[in-house]
Amino acid sequence: MWRVGELATEGVRNLHANLTRSFASLLFVAVAIGGLMYAEQRVADDLTRFTNTVTADGGQVVVVSTPGPSLSTSACNRIGAFGGVVATGAVLDRGATPLRTAGGALVSDTRFSAGAVSVIDPTYRGQLDGGYLAGPRAAERFTLVPGTVAVLGDQRPAAVVGMLDEGTRIERYETALLAAGRFEAGHQCLIEMTPGNLDAGRQIAAASFVGAEGIEIRTLLAQSAFERDVVTELDARPMRWMWLIVAFMIAASLAVQMFLRRGERAVYVAHGAGRADLAIVEAFESLPLILVGAAIGITWATAVAAITGITPHVGFGLRLSVAAVGAAIAAIAAISLMLYPRRALADQLKGR
Amino acid sequence: MSLVVDAVAHRYDGDFVLEDVSLQIAPGSTVAITGPSGSGKTTLLSIIGGLLDPTRGTVTIDGRPVKALSLSTTFSWVFQTTNLLLRRSVRDNVALGRLQYGDRRAMADTAAVVALGAVGLKDQVDRPAYSLSGGEAQRVGIARAVASGAPWILADEPTGQLDRRTSDETADLLIDARRSDQGVVIATHDLAMARRCDLRLRIENGRVTEDR
Numbered sequence: 001m002w003r004v005g006e007l008a009t010e011g012v013r014n015l016h017a018n019l020t021r022s023f024a025s026l027l028f029v030a031v032a033i034g035g036l037m038y039a040e041q042r043v044a045d046d047l048t049r050f051t052n053t054v055t056a057d058g059g060q061v062v063v064v065s066t067p068g069p070s071l072s073t074s075a076c077n078r079i080g081a082f083g084g085v086v087a088t089g090a091v092l093d094r095g096a097t098p099l100r101t102a103g104g105a106l107v108s109d110t111r112f113s114a115g116a117v118s119v120i121d122p123t124y125r126g127q128l129d130g131g132y133l134a135g136p137r138a139a140e141r142f143t144l145v146p147g148t149v150a151v152l153g154d155q156r157p158a159a160v161v162g163m164l165d166e167g168t169r170i171e172r173y174e175t176a177l178l179a180a181g182r183f184e185a186g187h188q189c190l191i192e193m194t195p196g197n198l199d200a201g202r203q204i205a206a207a208s209f210v211g212a213e214g215i216e217i218r219t220l221l222a223q224s225a226f227e228r229d230v231v232t233e234l235d236a237r238p239m240r241w242m243w244l245i246v247a248f249m250i251a252a253s254l255a256v257q258m259f260l261r262r263g264e265r266a267v268y269v270a271h272g273a274g275r276a277d278l279a280i281v282e283a284f285e286s287l288p289l290i291l292v293g294a295a296i297g298i299t300w301a302t303a304v305a306a307i308t309g310i311t312p313h314v315g316f317g318l319r320l321s322v323a324a325v326g327a328a329i330a331a332i333a334a335i336s337l338m339l340y341p342r343r344a345l346a347d348q349l350k351g352r
Numbered sequence: 353m354s355l356v357v358d359a360v361a362h363r364y365d366g367d368f369v370l371e372d373v374s375l376q377i378a379p380g381s382t383v384a385i386t387g388p389s390g391s392g393k394t395t396l397l398s399i400i401g402g403l404l405d406p407t408r409g410t411v412t413i414d415g416r417p418v419k420a421l422s423l424s425t426t427f428s429w430v431f432q433t434t435n436l437l438l439r440r441s442v443r444d445n446v447a448l449g450r451l452q453y454g455d456r457r458a459m460a461d462t463a464a465v466v467a468l469g470a471v472g473l474k475d476q477v478d479r480p481a482y483s484l485s486g487g488e489a490q491r492v493g494i495a496r497a498v499a500s501g502a503p504w505i506l507a508d509e510p511t512g513q514l515d516r517r518t519s520d521e522t523a524d525l526l527i528d529a530r531r532s533d534q535g536v537v538i539a540t541h542d543l544a545m546a547r548r549c550d551l552r553l554r555i556e557n558g559r560v561t562e563d564r
Binding site for chain 2 (some may be wrong): 267
């Protein structure tokens, strides 16, 4: 009957006895875990930066909508007098700025490109749809002043009804044309709040349109919030499956070593080591490699991330690393128990 | 602890390689099993050591079937190709023989050094096993078997890959195991070694005869 402590010592001594093999295994685990950890940190950093930008700096809009054009535009405009409100505007469905994923939002991602914006004769007297608020750079680029009639893309002509206040909006709105309405009643009232005041905006909106039929109040953060879905991106990242593959590869590489060294395992069995005894020896050979390798990998991945300007998101990758390492250890334990060589002991001992 | 093989037969692929083998070996005696290649020497040794179940018959030690005994503490093996942990030291390899009994490392190491002294390797205890010559490795294997204190040492062609001089030295060491009251059963082609054993058995056509 082996002492557990001596079995553990056997494992550790086997580890020390072949430093080349141990170092190669350590390197493999470190590179695999570290590489994934670094990739995860890149993704986490990107998504976090994006989320922070949207929540902290993004234009924040409360959208009040009704099924029909029954929202009073004057009530909508009066909201502009509340604290924390940057701008308000009412729109008709047909006059809303066509945003790809957030139809009717005040925030537009329109950028300058040839033919995107046309300025037509200020003396134009045809039918106008709503109006535009122009960002300072947009106004400068296209010589827009209040009253200028402009065409955005393939929409119908509309007049510039005001200039966006650069100081209260984030920089990207400087290049935008935002839709605004000039009609008595609209489908939607868009209320742009200063960052962090969305909840106040919701309350103001609810109080301002008490009794309106079929009213729905929702919030929009920024156009980009509709272009990227953080949760979906997180779920769809390829590393998600790579962790499983890495866990399998670590377990497989150690299992191959176990198999190649089955003669050594047979020597232990010939000296009274049972299935559980062998598993303990294997555990003390494998665990240090996996744990130290993972620790090295996580450390260098975090260091490289910091050096390359990525804000380390250790907790995120760490949880996945722990899961992968746990899976690898569980697999190794199972493999170790399965590879018990008693049945072919004589052959294995003779064949060495 | 008398070892009794009673009417053992074993069949490989439909053909009997051993038929009706019976023998009794007294404790502390040395027995050589000789015979041509493929005659069943290793098969008989494996059956005695409990590594192989006979098709028929029984092997008992003091009336108890070997399968009911702790094989690793009853038998210690010496093979033609020494079964050493090649990356480990000579001392570590020999200590395995004691660690299996629950000895602490320090005690096992001490026993290993004593056993290695007996086979002339006292100065080599820290050498890695892979650096040993064939003869040295075989001596380490024997030291391990002796150090284990198992009542029976089973040796399968222990001198098969050794030159004459080293074979003789190995034979000396194995036969010396009697001093520690260990019985030794050797399957061998080496007639010189066989002649030095207390009992010589010959296997031919699956049957065992005493070779006088």
